[in-house]
Amino acid sequence: xxxxxxxxxxxxxxxxxxxxxxxxxxxxxxxxxxxxxxxxxxxxxxxxxxxxxxxxxxxxxxxxxxxxxxxxxxxxxxxxxxxxxxxxxxxxxxxxxxxxxxxxxxxxxxxxxxxxxxxxxxxxxxxxxxxxxxxxxxxxxxxxxxxxxxxxxxxxxxxxxxxxxxxxxxxxxxxxxxxxxxxxxxxxxxxxxxxxxxxxxxxxxxxxxxxxxxxxxxxxxxxxxxxxxxxxxxxxxxxxxxxxxxxxxxxxxxxxxxxxxxxxxxxxxxxxxxxxxxxxxxxxxx
Amino acid sequence: xxxxxxxxxxxxxxxxxxxxxxxxxxxxxxxxxxxxxxxxxxxxxxxxxxxxxxxxxxxxxxxxxxxxxxxxxxxxxxxxxxxxxxxxxxxxxxxxxxxxxxxxxxxxxxxxxxxxxxxxxxxxxxxxxxxxxxxxxxxxxxxxxxxxxxxxxxxxxxxxxxxxxxxxxxxxxxxxxxxxxxxxxxxxxxxxxxxxxxxxxxxxxxxxxxxxxxxxxxxxxxxxxxxxxxxxxxxxxxxxxxxxxxxxxxxxxxxxxxxxxxxxxxxxxxx
Numbered sequence: 001x002x003x004x005x006x007x008x009x010x011x012x013x014x015x016x017x018x019x020x021x022x023x024x025x026x027x028x029x030x031x032x033x034x035x036x037x038x039x040x041x042x043x044x045x046x047x048x049x050x051x052x053x054x055x056x057x058x059x060x061x062x063x064x065x066x067x068x069x070x071x072x073x074x075x076x077x078x079x080x081x082x083x084x085x086x087x088x089x090x091x092x093x094x095x096x097x098x099x100x101x102x103x104x105x106x107x108x109x110x111x112x113x114x115x116x117x118x119x120x121x122x123x124x125x126x127x128x129x130x131x132x133x134x135x136x137x138x139x140x141x142x143x144x145x146x147x148x149x150x151x152x153x154x155x156x157x158x159x160x161x162x163x164x165x166x167x168x169x170x171x172x173x174x175x176x177x178x179x180x181x182x183x184x185x186x187x188x189x190x191x192x193x194x195x196x197x198x199x200x201x202x203x204x205x206x207x208x209x210x211x212x213x214x215x216x217x218x219x220x221x222x223x224x225x226x227x228x229x230x231x232x233x234x235x236x237x238x239x240x241x242x243x244x245x246x247x248x249x250x251x252x253x254x255x256x257x258x259x260x261x262x263x264x265x266x267x268x269x270x271x272x273x274x275x276x277x278x279x280x281x282x283x284x285x286x
Numbered sequence: 287x288x289x290x291x292x293x294x295x296x297x298x299x300x301x302x303x304x305x306x307x308x309x310x311x312x313x314x315x316x317x318x319x320x321x322x323x324x325x326x327x328x329x330x331x332x333x334x335x336x337x338x339x340x341x342x343x344x345x346x347x348x349x350x351x352x353x354x355x356x357x358x359x360x361x362x363x364x365x366x367x368x369x370x371x372x373x374x375x376x377x378x379x380x381x382x383x384x385x386x387x388x389x390x391x392x393x394x395x396x397x398x399x400x401x402x403x404x405x406x407x408x409x410x411x412x413x414x415x416x417x418x419x420x421x422x423x424x425x426x427x428x429x430x431x432x433x434x435x436x437x438x439x440x441x442x443x444x445x446x447x448x449x450x451x452x453x454x455x456x457x458x459x460x461x462x463x464x465x466x467x468x469x470x471x472x473x474x475x476x477x478x479x480x481x482x483x484x485x486x487x488x489x490x491x492x493x494x495x496x497x498x499x500x501x502x503x504x505x506x507x508x509x510x511x512x513x514x515x516x517x518x519x520x521x522x523x524x525x526x527x528x529x530x531x532x533x534x535x536x537x538x539x540x541x542x543x544x545x546x547x548x549x550x551x552x553x554x555x556x557x
Contacts, residue, residue, distance in 0.1 A: 007469055011384040012396060015377040015440070019399045022433045026414035027406070033417055044421040089313060092306040104310070106550055111317040113546035115498050117515050118535045121522060122320030125327075139338050167317065217404075224407025227501050231522065241409040248413050248505065258417065261410045272405045 027265070033258035042254055054259035064243060068263065071240035074158060075223035081162045083214045086169035090210075091203070093170070094177040105174070112167035117227070123160040124232050127151040152234030160232050161222055169214040176210025177203070216275050220268060240264060321539075328533040346529040347537075353527055356534055359517035363497055363538075366428050366513055370435040371493035377436070378443025378488055379481070382451055383473065387459075397444075404441045411437070412505035419506070426508025434502045439492035446491060450484035451477075483552045490549035494542050514538065 036042060037051040058064055089108065093101050111119065126133050128151050137143045180203060188198045226241035233239070244264070247257030331341040351357060381400045385393060403411065411434065419430050454477070462472035478485070500515035507516050514534075521531055 008384065008388045008390050011380045011388065012390065012392075015381045015384075015400060016392075016396055018373075018377060018433075018436060019396075019440075022415065022418075023403060023411075023437045024399065026411070026418040029417050029421065030410070030414035041420070043423075085313070088304075088306055088309055092310045096306050097310075102550075106547055107314055108317075109546055109550055110543060111321060113494065113543045114321055114539050115515065115518075115535060115542070117498070117500055117518055118324065118532075118539060119320060121518075122324050124522075126320055126323060163317070163320075166313070220405055220407060224409040224501075226409050227504070227519065231519075241407070244409050244413060245505075248416055254417060257413055261413050264407055265410045268405060268407055 030258045030261055033255050034262045036255045036258075038255060039253045041252055054256050055263075057256060058259055058263065064240075064260065067238070067243065068240045068267075070154075071223055071225075072267070074154065074239065075219050075225075078158055078161045078165065078222050079215045079219035081158075082165040082169045082218045083173070083211055085162070086166050086214060087173055087207075087211060089166070090170045090173035090177055090207075093174050094180070108167045108170055116164060119164055120160055120228050120231050123156070123163065124151060127156060127232075151232055152236060154233065154237045157225075157229050157233040157237045157239070161225070161228055164228075165218045165222070169218055172213040172217060173207060173210040176207045176213070180206045212275060216272065219271070223268060224264060324532055325536055328529060328536045330529075333529065346533040349530045350534050350537075353530055353534075355512070355517060356531070359512050359514045360534065360538060362428055362511050363514040366432050366435065367493045367497040370432050370439055370496040371489045373432075374436045374439040374443045374492040375485060375489045378440055378447050378492075379485065381440075381444050382447040383477070385448065386451055387456065400444050401441045403438050408438070408501040412502045415502070416505050426506055427510060428507065428513070430506045430508070431503045431513060432496075434506055435496040435499060438499070438502065439495045442491045442495060443488040446488040447481065447484050450481055454480060487549045487552050490545045494546060494549075497538075497542060 032048075033042070034054055035050050035052070037049045037053040038046075093104055093108075097104050125131050128134070131151070134143075138145075184202055184206075185198055188202055193201065224241045225239055226245045229237050229239045229242055240260075241264075244257055244260050247253045247260065326339070328346055329342050329344060330339045331343045331345075332339060378400070381396060384390070385397050415430065415434050416426075419426060424430065458476050458480075459469070459472040462476045463469060467475065498515060500513075500519055503513045503516050504519060507513060512520065518531060518535065521527060
């Protein structure tokens with residue numbers, strides 16, 4: 001039989017090995033690649049010349065820096081909008097839906113379970129010049145020419161992503177609100193607090209960790225987006241993730257792509273560390 | 287104490303008059319309209335997604351097998367998602383038990399590494415894994431996609447399992463061992479049965495995460511057989527085949543939808 005020590009190894013070694021091989025090693029490798037000079041598809045065995053050449057090139061290219069700032073701002077706007085729009089939904093589920101809350105929650109999860117690509121595509125098909133919205137408006141006679149400004153813009157990317165993330169953002173907020181005891185609100189009412197006062201002084205502070213978790217659970221995947229901008233953004237709506245993708249595919253410059261990736265990773269981790277000072281993840285897990 | 291002002295006989299404390307029910311309803315409609323439109327166009331005779339609709343047909347569903355590679359891509363996604371869900375759930379269970387029951391060096395590091403994929407943008411992880419596989423000369427395939435999907439599914443498995451196991455008393459295992467069971471025996475016969483619903487919920491969540499994932503798969507699948515989302519992403523430029531693609535997507539959507547509803551019900555029944 002396995003000893004106590006053997007059991008510990010049996011439980012920790014497989015996940016540790018998987019994470020080292022497919023999570024930690026690749027991130028270390030991309031960090032190392034970003035410090036190589038040269039360009040193109042450099043192999044591991046090609047000579048390594050360490051330099052800050054790639055970062056220097058990014059520092060000399062204002063267009064990429066601009067796109068990075070734009071992407072961060074877009075991700076922030078999308079995350080804030082999705083969280084703000086989701087908050088009343090979570091509030092309704094917790095405090096107003098009563099016994100039908102779980103049914104309503106499932107209704108909300110249905111769009112979330114629908115393929116993300118399909119929902120983005122639905123927006124594209126709806127908003128495009130030949131799309132459902134334009135052809136419907138033309139058909140009923142509200143407009144005579146299709147509106148072509150609806151798709152292929154930054155605004156289209158923002159709208160599509162907010163739409164995609166709203167149901168997801170409800171979940172952590174709802175989870176945080178589940179821990180609010182009715183007795184806490186009743187106690188406040190007994191002490192003379194009205195509905196608004198109770199909301200601002202009890203519900204909001206107690207659900208804030210959930211709202212912040214929602215904010216970051218939307219922000220992180222969004223800041224690295226390249227699929228949605230490619231589908232609904234067009235050339236006017238590209239994000240920072242699209243440059244990274246291009247340097248790893250068509251444009252084929254791995255060291256430069258690696259440096260661009262490291263900058264995004266670094267900024268994301270800094271923002272997460274800042275958030276962790278506010279949100280206690282351990283409390284959210286329960 | 288409290289004053290009875292609530293409706294439905296509930297002891298209430300009154301609330302503002304903001305029409306939250308209306309907001310919730312309007313939001314649901316907004317969320318469902320695009321999905322409903324997709325469904326409508328999968329049975330409409332129109333080749334392009336335009337109004338007015340001329341008539342309804344099931345032809346697009348019948349033409350699904352005619353699109354080269356479509357069924358193969360759906361099968362690939364299914365195989366990858368089932369493997370990923372199984373591996374990620376097994377690894378997630380191991381991490382959870384190790385975290386909550388064992389004392390060992392690197393306990394915090396292992397947990398952190400298991401959760402951290404949540405905060406790494408997919409495009410960065412995809413690029414990093416591409417460098418690793420291509421750098422080592424490994425061919426890109428469904429295996430490389432699966433390896434990546436396990437990494438991003440693992441945090442979900444861990445969070446679901448920890449939420450369940452954190453409320454379980456370790457004395458249950460001690461009792462089993464006092465009665466003569468070995469530790470693995472106690473885990474198998476006491477802990478795992480109690481974890482059942484969480485295991486199923488974690489498995490289904492990981493399945494959906496992998497089945498729907500396109501950003502990582504697009505980097506790591508190579509030029510060979512694509513998964514369904516990668517195939518869909520590549521095909522979106524050919525509007526002629528669009529109705530059948532949508533029909534297939536609607537069919538797959540019904541599958542993941544059923545799974546999600548089952549997962550949610552299981553999770554709710556055993557909080």
